[in-house]
Amino acid sequence: MNAAQTMDYAGAPLGAPVYELNNVSKTYARNLVVALQDVSLTLRKGSFTSVIGSSGCGKSTLLKIMAGLIPPTRGRVVLQGRPVTGPRRDIGMMFQQATLFPWKTAVENIVLPIEIRDGKAAAKKALEKAHDLMDVVGLKGFENVYPNELSGGMAQRTSICRMLITEPAVLLLDEPFSALDELSRDMMNMELQRICREQEATAFLVTHSIQEAVILSDDIVVMKPRPGRIAEIVKVDLPRPRTLHMMTTPEFGEIVDYIRGLLDKGENM
C-alpha cells in the first residue's frame, strides 16, 4: 500500500519512536522450534499498529516479549530508550478476558496496578484519577459496582481504565474484544480509537480480524508462520478519525483484500 504522509489521530505527523524491536528472535525447545525470526518493528508516538497472522505465526510470542513476560533469544527490545528486561509500569496490557477480580469493586480493580507497585496508600490517592478514567470510558456511576454486575463490554471498559491508570507509554492489546458479540465489538473498537486519541496513546493490537485491524490501524504487521516472521508491514492511509461507515468504502475493501492475499500466501508456505 502506498502511504501519503502518515498522520496521528489528530492529523499531525507521527512522533518519535516509542518502542523499537531490532532483529528479535525467539526459539524454544533447545533451538528446535523457531517461534519468531528476525522481527524488526518501530512503534511511533501516537500510532496504532496491529499484528495479524494465522495461528503459529508467533504473534502471541511477540506480544509476550514486548510485555517483558518472556525474554527474546536474540535481538534488541527497547521501550523509551531503555531495554525491556521484565514487566514495566510504562507497559499497559489488556487481554481477551477482562480479568477483573470479583472481590474488588470496579474502581478498586482499576487502581490495582498502583496498589501492587506502590502500596495501598498510593492506590487510595489514585482513586480520583480512576474516577476520571471511568468517566472517559463512559462508566460514570459504576465506580462501586462489583464485576459480577457489569456486562462484558463494561468489564472490558473497566480493564481499559486499569491499563491506563499507570499512564503507560505503550498499550499492548491481546484481542481485547474478541470475546464480545460483534455489535459490542464494533462499538468498543470505536471507543478504543477515541480513547487512544484522547490519551495520545501508542497502541499495539493483536487480532484475528482483518477488518478490525484495518479500521483501527496506521500500520498492520502481517506475519507468516513456521518460522514466525514479518511478511509485510501494510500502511493504512484511511483518514482519521475512522468511522464504522468506512468499512463499506472501496478503499477499505482494497486494503482488506490485499492483506487477505498476503495471509493466503503465508498459509501455503
Add this chain to the structure above:
Amino acid sequence: MTDVQSNRPADQDEDQDTVWVQEVAFIDSVPRWMAMSFVFVVFVGTWQLVTSLGLVSPIILPTPLETLEDMIFVGKNLLTGGYMLGALWITIKEVIYGFALAIAIGFSLGVLVGETTFGEKAVMPYLVAIDTMPKVAFAPLFVAWLGFGIESKVALAAFIATFPIVVGTAAGLHSADENARMLFKTMGASRMQTLIKMKLPTGLPQIFTGLKIGAVGVMAGAITGEFLGGGRGFGELIRVAASQLNTPRVFSLILYLSLVGLALYALVTWTQRKVVFWHKERVGAYDA
C-alpha cells in the same frame, strides 16, 4: 409442520386458542418446609408402625415415643447442668480444638503443596498416600502416644479433618486462570503479592469446600476417638448406653450430637457467605 404438532389430537390443534399453559410439576409448587415435613412424617410413621407391630425387637429399635421421652430426659439433664452437659462440653472442646488444629495444619500444608513446586512434587504424593489409609486405624496409636485424655481425640479429629482442607487449599490456589497470572506478572507483582492478593481470594470457594468436608470429619474423628480411647465425652456416654442395650438413649444422644455437628457446619457456611460474598453458590439444604 413438525411431528410433534401432527401427533397432537385434532381438537387441541384447531378448536382452542393457542394458549400455552406451562405445566408445573407438583413438587415445584410445594414449599421446602412442607416437603421436608412430609418426609419426616412418613419416616416417623413407618418407624412407629414397624415398632408397634412388633416387627423389630424393642432392644434393637425403640419406638419414636420412647426416643422422644429419652430426648426430653437428656435435654433436661443438659439444661440443668447435669453430668451429660460436662460430657458434651468435653466433646465440643475436642471438636473445636481438632478443627482449629486441622485448619492450621491443613492450610499451611495446602499452601506448601499448592504454591511450591517442591511441595507439589515431593510432599503431595505422601499426603495422598496417607489420605488413602483408613485414618480411624490410627486411633490406638494416638491413644498410646497421647493417653486417654482429650489430646488423643483432638489428634484423631484433626487428623481426619486436615486432608480435605489441604486438598481444598491446594486446589483453590491452582484455580486462578492464566490471564489473572499474566496480569499480575505484567503489574510486576511479587510472588507474595500474587499469592495474597490474587491466588488466595480466587481459591476461597474451594478452601471453604475443604473446610466444610473437614467440619463433618472432625466430628466423626472426635466420637471415634472416644469410642476407642475412652475418656469422659459424649461418645463414651453413647458407648455405655449401647453396652447396656439402652437404645433410646443411644438414639437421643446421637441426635443431640448431630446438633453440634450441624452448628459447626452452619458456622462454616455462614463465614463463607460473609467472606466469599461474590461467589453465589447454589443454596441447598446442605448449606443449612
